[in-house]
Amino acid sequence: MIEFQDVTLSFGEKPVLRGLCFRVRFHEKVAVLGGSGEGKTTVLKLILGLLRPDGGRILVDGQDITVMSESRLREVRMKFSIVFQEGALFDSMSVRENVAFCLREYTRLSDEEIEERVRGLLRRMGIEEAIDLMPDELSGGMQRRVAIARSLAACEPRMMLYDEPTTGLDPLTADNICSLINELSEGEPPERKGLIIVTHKVTDAAKVAERFMYLKDGKIAFDGDITGLMRTEDPELRRFIAELLPHRPVSAGGEDER
Numbered sequence: 001m002i003e004f005q006d007v008t009l010s011f012g013e014k015p016v017l018r019g020l021c022f023r024v025r026f027h028e029k030v031a032v033l034g035g036s037g038e039g040k041t042t043v044l045k046l047i048l049g050l051l052r053p054d055g056g057r058i059l060v061d062g063q064d065i066t067v068m069s070e071s072r073l074r075e076v077r078m079k080f081s082i083v084f085q086e087g088a089l090f091d092s093m094s095v096r097e098n099v100a101f102c103l104r105e106y107t108r109l110s111d112e113e114i115e116e117r118v119r120g121l122l123r124r125m126g127i128e129e130a131i132d133l134m135p136d137e138l139s140g141g142m143q144r145r146v147a148i149a150r151s152l153a154a155c156e157p158r159m160m161l162y163d164e165p166t167t168g169l170d171p172l173t174a175d176n177i178c179s180l181i182n183e184l185s186e187g188e189p190p191e192r193k194g195l196i197i198v199t200h201k202v203t204d205a206a207k208v209a210e211r212f213m214y215l216k217d218g219k220i221a222f223d224g225d226i227t228g229l230m231r232t233e234d235p236e237l238r239r240f241i242a243e244l245l246p247h248r249p250v251s252a253g254g255e256d257e258r
């Protein structure tokens with residue numbers, strides 16, 4: 001379980017999170033929606049202890065990570081697999097080296113074992129043939145797949161974290177990535193590996209998530225399932241999720257929404 005208790009964070013004078021509260025269990029499939037700059041990436045960084053909040057507590061498995069030492073945080077990070085925004089591959093390394101990076105860094109596997117594991121992951125992502133290519137030789141969709149393979153390489157995570165995994169991709173490639181995301185989180189709770197996807201692409205969020213949180217002004221302005229999301233009366237949230245709604249949005253009371 002991940003628990004944010006009244007978390008506040010400012011960058012300089014600028015408040016980003018203003019008393020953020022939520023609980024997410026490891027097997028849940030959650031989308032964090034919100035406009036640009038609302039703090040979505042910041043939330044993922046806080047979960048991993050890459051940032052510390054100014055106030056409040058963040059519990060992972062019941063332990064407060066805001067006061068943890070770096071060495072204990074490393075153990076917490078092993079529970080998660082993260083695919084950063086834009087894939088963020090190492091440009092000067094081949095696909096093989098990108099995926100192998102954490103295995104070399106954090107494990108004592110032999111070269112043969114690493115090669116086998118890297119190939120296995122790339123095969124699972126459907127891009128084994130790209131193993132010797134450099135990142136700039138790959139399409140955007142392939143780069144995301146490599147990034148997912150790399151995030152899975154070092155550990156068997158309890159939960160997957162994705163930061164805008166489909167942004168900037170054509171609709172078909174984005175759809176393939178969504179299928180992949182669903183495959184990695186298949187099965188039934190509580191055994192399955194859950195996910196948190198941070199995105200402003202609501203149609204992609206709807207393909208992979210069962211719970212939706214809308215981040216607005218540093219707080220959760222909505223938290224619910226797809227039915228609740230589509231019935232929201234919040235005019236701004238309705239505009240945000242317009243792609244999901246029927247063309248002429250009508251509120252629950254039957255009045256025109258404008």
Ligand SMILES: Nc1ncnc2c1ncn2[C@@H]1O[C@H](COP(=O)(O)OP(=O)(O)OP(=O)(O)O)[C@@H](O)[C@H]1O
Pocket residue numbers: 011016034035036037038039040041042043085200
């Ligand atoms: N290291 C930092 N130093 C200063 N300001 C930062 C830093 N990281 C984030 N911010 C600011 O905090 C706010 C939230 O940033 P964040 O990256 O979490 O937004 P986001 O919701 O992920 O946006 P996007 O949809 O554009 O990725 C932004 O206004 C950003 O400028």
Ligand SMILES: [Mg+2]
Pocket residue numbers: 040041042085163
């Ligand atoms: Mg972001």
